[in-house]
Amino acid sequence: MRAQFVLQEVWTGLRRNLTMTVALVVVVAISLSLLGTGLLFVKQVDDTRTYWQGKVQLSIYLCTTTSVSPQCRQNGPATQSEKDQIATDLRQLPQVQHVYYESQEQAYAHFKQDFSRDPQFTSLVTKSEIPDSFQVKLVNTQADYSIVAGTVQGRPGVDQVVDDASILSKFYALLDGARNAVLIIAIILIIAAVLLVANTIRLSAFNRRRETSIMRLVGASNFYVQLPFLVEGILAGLCGWLIAAGLLIAVKVLGLDSLQQYFPYNVQLSAADLVEVIVLAMVMGVLLCGATSFLTLRRYLRA
Amino acid sequence: MIHFDNVTKTYPNQNRPALENVTLDVEKGEFVFLVGPSGSGKSTFLRLILREERPSEGRIHVAGKDLARLTNWKVPYLRRRIGCVFQDFRLLPNKNVYGNVAFALQVIGKPRRFIRKVVPEVIDLVGLEGKHERMPDELSGGEQQRVAVARAFVNRPMILLADEPTGNIDPATSIGIMKVLDRINRTGTTVVMATHDAAIVDSMRKRVIELEYGKVVRDQSRGVYGQAY
Numbered sequence: 353m354r355a356q357f358v359l360q361e362v363w364t365g366l367r368r369n370l371t372m373t374v375a376l377v378v379v380v381a382i383s384l385s386l387l388g389t390g391l392l393f394v395k396q397v398d399d400t401r402t403y404w405q406g407k408v409q410l411s412i413y414l415c416t417t418t419s420v421s422p423q424c425r426q427n428g429p430a431t432q433s434e435k436d437q438i439a440t441d442l443r444q445l446p447q448v449q450h451v452y453y454e455s456q457e458q459a460y461a462h463f464k465q466d467f468s469r470d471p472q473f474t475s476l477v478t479k480s481e482i483p484d485s486f487q488v489k490l491v492n493t494q495a496d497y498s499i500v501a502g503t504v505q506g507r508p509g510v511d512q513v514v515d516d517a518s519i520l521s522k523f524y525a526l527l528d529g530a531r532n533a534v535l536i537i538a539i540i541l542i543i544a545a546v547l548l549v550a551n552t553i554r555l556s557a558f559n560r561r562r563e564t565s566i567m568r569l570v571g572a573s574n575f576y577v578q579l580p581f582l583v584e585g586i587l588a589g590l591c592g593w594l595i596a597a598g599l600l601i602a603v604k605v606l607g608l609d610s611l612q613q614y615f616p617y618n619v620q621l622s623a624a625d626l627v628e629v630i631v632l633a634m635v636m637g638v639l640l641c642g643a644t645s646f647l648t649l650r651r652y653l654r655a
Numbered sequence: 656m657i658h659f660d661n662v663t664k665t666y667p668n669q670n671r672p673a674l675e676n677v678t679l680d681v682e683k684g685e686f687v688f689l690v691g692p693s694g695s696g697k698s699t700f701l702r703l704i705l706r707e708e709r710p711s712e713g714r715i716h717v718a719g720k721d722l723a724r725l726t727n728w729k730v731p732y733l734r735r736r737i738g739c740v741f742q743d744f745r746l747l748p749n750k751n752v753y754g755n756v757a758f759a760l761q762v763i764g765k766p767r768r769f770i771r772k773v774v775p776e777v778i779d780l781v782g783l784e785g786k787h788e789r790m791p792d793e794l795s796g797g798e799q800q801r802v803a804v805a806r807a808f809v810n811r812p813m814i815l816l817a818d819e820p821t822g823n824i825d826p827a828t829s830i831g832i833m834k835v836l837d838r839i840n841r842t843g844t845t846v847v848m849a850t851h852d853a854a855i856v857d858s859m860r861k862r863v864i865e866l867e868y869g870k871v872v873r874d875q876s877r878g879v880y881g882q883a884y
Contacts, residue, residue, distance in 0.1 A: 571735030
């Protein structure tokens, strides 16, 4: 195998086919970066979801001395007997799996931890301003919420009942939608890329039909005849991938990482996640271009 | 060297076979003219030897190999033992004389040192001394055909197939090409040449096989082109 000769043939092929090669590189770059973006989205959604999994699904905030809602002003802060009554009633409900009382001290500690990135903000809030609450885990989130919420809503000492799932589901619907859109566009573009690779290689094979016919005539093995085209396709794929890798880094640093400002806790994807996606994109790009070149050549260079 | 045993070749969608019940032997070191009108099956004969086509019936042995048993991936190795020259030269326009001849060795993975040694020898053999750097469009038709012959012979094939090699060349230049083919034949290479050139066939006095409508109608050991044409 003479590498220099093959590379020279590849260079000739790419140069003669320059416009198609450029188009190919661009389409591969865009489709791989969209695919990668989709994968980053999947990871991002999974990460935030994991954070919330196993957490409470229903929060019942109790009235404190500083509560501003009308029913709290009217009744004053929740008394110990009111709290005991709520806890007992909740535990009797079959829809409730687990009830956990979070005192003001604990709530304040959580608050400080969650907003640790923003010390100026935490310093403005005092312990008495953070309400204590009952954190309830439901057996069936969707169906049981209104039953459980109805039992405690409006009782003296109860400030508000918050359905965590409903807040999160909106956010997830948004993320899932974005992810699906990106993946669908990526798939369409990958199909376009496959067709473009096939076309480019076909054009290249047509441009070099003299060379290939002579190669076959003098007894070059099929592998040797196909290798320059294969390398050509894979090289174009790698160029596209390099651009895609740059775009993916930009998507993470400029796009996904800025999501952080909307979250009190850490949602930033790790560098390892990014590397994983980029490596996956490379494998995808090389396989895509290599396999398509190979299959196209089998049809056009058949002996 | 080449053995046809009752070979018939019918192309798809054609009633008349291109070759019909052809049985013949070409021995090692022979020089054979293949004559006959257009469409008589000369090209099919050559394509069958190269295994560009498979016979519809019958057996073909080339260089000791039964072509029916040859797997597709072994065909290139068969072709390395057969050189080919065509009427239209089939040179690569963007490579010079040296590059065109070397190409045949490069694509079968021969080492560079070997190529550097062998290619100039063959270029000299076909009478193109000092023209290594010329591009094909700077050469006459006869010279281009010499390059094609050099490319066909550079890997020292056992068989050289020539499909009307003098078809595009004037008679005076043709004689030069024939001298080169004769020189190659004298090295022990079997030469099979399809031609319409009566003067050449008559002057060489070699074996002549005449085909008509796909059948062998004449096989003479020191023959002439024939009267009919």
